[in-house]
Amino acid sequence: MNVAAHPGAKNLGYVLVDGAEGVFRGAVLVTDFRGIPADFRYTDPIRPSRIEKILYGSALDVYLKEELILESIVGAVEVQPLLWICRDADLLEPLARLAKAKAVLLAPTNRTPLDATGDMEKQNDPGSYLIQADSVSAPLRISLPLPKSKEEEAKAVSAMLVEAAATMDLLEPFSRMGKALAALGEEHGEQ
Amino acid sequence: MSSEDIRTYLARLFLGKTKVHSLRPQGKEVVLRTTGRVIETHPLRSPERVLGSALFGSAMDVLTKGFCISEAAIGGIRDNIRGGKFSFDRRLVVNGERVVRDTRVFLHSIGGFTVRCNRAVGRISPLPIEVRNRLPWFRGRSNSLKKGEVLLALYCPILEDGVLKSVLNKERGTLLVWYNPRRAWKARSLFLVRDFSSGGSLEWKWIDIH
Numbered sequence: 038m039n040v041a042a043h044p045g046a047k048n049l050g051y052v053l054v055d056g057a058e059g060v061f062r063g064a065v066l067v068t069d070f071r072g073i074p075a076d077f078r079y080t081d082p083i084r085p086s087r088i089e090k091i092l093y094g095s096a097l098d099v100y101l102k103e104e105l106i107l108e109s110i111v112g113a114v115e116v117q118p119l120l121w122i123c124r125d126a127d128l129l130e131p132l133a134r135l136a137k138a139k140a141v142l143l144a145p146t147n148r149t150p151l152d153a154t155g156d157m158e159k160q161n162d163p164g165s166y167l168i169q170a171d172s173v174s175a176p177l178r179i180s181l182p183l184p185k186s187k188e189e190e191a192k193a194v195s196a197m198l199v200e201a202a203a204t205m206d207l208l209e210p211f212s213r214m215g216k217a218l219a220a221l222g223e224e225h226g227e228q
Numbered sequence: 229m230s231s232e233d234i235r236t237y238l239a240r241l242f243l244g245k246t247k248v249h250s251l252r253p254q255g256k257e258v259v260l261r262t263t264g265r266v267i268e269t270h271p272l273r274s275p276e277r278v279l280g281s282a283l284f285g286s287a288m289d290v291l292t293k294g295f296c297i298s299e300a301a302i303g304g305i306r307d308n309i310r311g312g313k314f315s316f317d318r319r320l321v322v323n324g325e326r327v328v329r330d331t332r333v334f335l336h337s338i339g340g341f342t343v344r345c346n347r348a349v350g351r352i353s354p355l356p357i358e359v360r361n362r363l364p365w366f367r368g369r370s371n372s373l374k375k376g377e378v379l380l381a382l383y384c385p386i387l388e389d390g391v392l393k394s395v396l397n398k399e400r401g402t403l404l405v406w407y408n409p410r411r412a413w414k415a416r417s418l419f420l421v422r423d424f425s426s427g428g429s430l431e432w433k434w435i436d437i438h
Contacts, residue, residue, distance in 0.1 A: 066352065071387060071407070071409070071412055071413075072357050073353075073407065073409045073412070074349050074352050074353050075349070076347075076349055077347070077348050077349040077351070077352040077353075078345050078346065078347055078348070079345070079346055079348060080343050080344065080345055080346070081343070081344045081346065083341055083343065085341070101341065105341055105343050106343055109343040109345050110345055113345040113347075150365055150367075171385075172365075172367075172437060173362040173365045173366050173382065173384060173417075173437060174362060174365050175365060202385075203385060203415055204385050204387065204415045205357075205385065206357075206358075206359060206360065206385075209357060209358055209359075209360075212358060213352060213355050213357070213358070214352070216355060217348070217351060217352040217355060220351070221348065221351065
């Protein structure tokens with residue numbers, strides 16, 4: 038699995054925005070193709086008051102997650118990635134709109150591995166594909182934002198992911214971000 | 229037969245009259261009374277009093293609290309809201325007289341969200357990279373296994389030359405790896421094998437998977 042290209046020169050951007058239990062927060066981790074962090078940003082938690090929840094109504098969740106937090110953390114990143122990765126379908130479209138690079142929704146599957154590394158299989162959902170990123174894992178599901186969901190775009194994204202998967206686990210940074218946020222939350226006495 | 233009876237008999241016979249006595253109940257009219265009761269209600273609150281604005285003068289200030297709702301939040305639903313605008317009327321008029329000075333109206337925004345982004349790459353860098361066991365998807369056979377060795381786990385990709393420290397998380401079956409980023413370039417796979425030929429000891433073996 039030697040990599041000819043310099044895996045430290047290309048970056049992936051991982052985006053996490055969470056609004057569980059009425060507390061909204063977000064984080065961005067930019068890693069190189071080895072999974073080594075190049076930039077990490079997180080927001081202070083936002084706790085809307087009861088009256089704010091009433092006034093904003095159903096727009097609150099969308100506004101805080103997609104407009105306020107996502108825009109802030111993506112804009113704050115100094116190391117620009119080649120590809121932005123999120124795991125929340127609601128974030129894909131706004132991420133694609135805000136980011137200066139390609140954006141993709143990445144999700145694990147329990148499907149049987151495809152024949153060879155780099156293989157792609159189009160799914161019924163528009164802009165959705167299964168890709169075999171490496172030879173020893175289940176295929177991953179990628180979804181592209183709809184206006185850009187052409188096959189050429191999917192192939193370009195797939196090529197990037199295959200290259201990175203040679204030196205890192207593509208989904209692992211999400212769990213590291215979760216641990217970092219939990220540790221930071223404990224430091225600040227949050228629940 | 230008594231003389232009274234003979235008199236009555238003869239009166240009926242010749243005069244055709246019968247003495248009738250009236251039983252009219254003079255002064256005994258029936259009085260009708262209703263059983264319904266009148267309920268008296270007494271309010272528990274004290275009577276409302278209206279104090280004229282003259283008591284306070286026309287210079288009293290009004291503190292208006294409101295929310296500054298972001299254009300971004302409202303923009304999408306503006307069309308669905310009648311009026312489409314949140315506003316507060318800061319005029320207060322009593323008997324045709326304006327009693328609130330426009331110039332002293334305070335507006336306090338107690339809403340409006342602010343986001344602070346913190347840079348913390350130094351906090352996430354020390355965290356290990358968690359490598360999961362890929363054995364369930366390993367379809368090949370490794371020539372590096374000797375007779376008596378059984379493959380227990382396969383961890384990949386691991387940047388062999390950059391590994392500073394690794395810890396096997398037996399609970400989750402994952403391998404926690406700390407790297408030296410300056411040396412971590414070469415990706416390989418790591419087998420965890422049990423060697424029954426030497427008493428069942430555990431061994432780690434680096435291999436290349438193509």
